[in-house]
Amino acid sequence: MKPKKGGVARPQLKQEYCSFQLEVRPSAIHRWGVFALEAIPKGRKVMEYTGELVSRKEGKKRAESNEIHCLFTIDAYWYVDGAVGGSGAEFVNHCCEPNLESRIVKRHVLYFSLRDIQKGEELLLDYHFGKNQEKVVCKCGAKGCRGFINVVE
Ligand SMILES: [Zn+2]
Known part of the structure; x- marks a missing residue:
């Protein structure tokens, strides 16, 4: 890069x-x-779309602390966070x-x-x-x- x-x-x-x-x-x-x-x-x-698999609770925390976030909703329990990996x-x-x-x-x-x-x-x-x-x-x-x-x- x-x-x-x-x-x-x-x-x-x-x-x-x-x-x-x-x-x-x-x-x-x-x-x-x-x-x-x-x-x-x-x-x-x-x-x-890859990233870290995170729980709904952790995902909500990340969404609230970052103006731009990359959370993809998988189901009622999991997100994939594209900001990590x-x-x-x-x-x-x-x-x-x-x-x-x-x-x-x-x-x-x-x-x-x-x-x-x-x-x-x-x-x-x-x-x-x-x-x-x-x-x-x-x-x-x-x-x-x-x-x-x-x-x-
Ligand atoms: Zn439009």
Whole structure:
């Protein structure tokens, strides 16, 4: 990782968790994003979201003490914290019209392509924040943007 003059070092992806050529780059949506360096067909495993497996109690504590956190909800009891040992999938931004979906398989979080993704496209996931969670304004810019990262119904 070579930090640029006056800039912040670009985060790196752990290639062993990526099924395609991907790269972290500055994103128009939020800070960093993950971009496809090759075309990805629909319905393929793109990457795995890795991190430390933490309990709900510990996850809540971490969420409250960090403004930006990377907690992925696995089920009613577990979170994966991408800030610790993350594959880089924690840099995938939210979009209300995503091109990825997450599937949880035996406590592994896998990102699959929802449609064909072109080379150079940013990878995007709908975070589905709960309607009872703190409201987060969405800046994804999609036509169907619901205004918040939280789900409405
Ligand atoms: Zn949006």
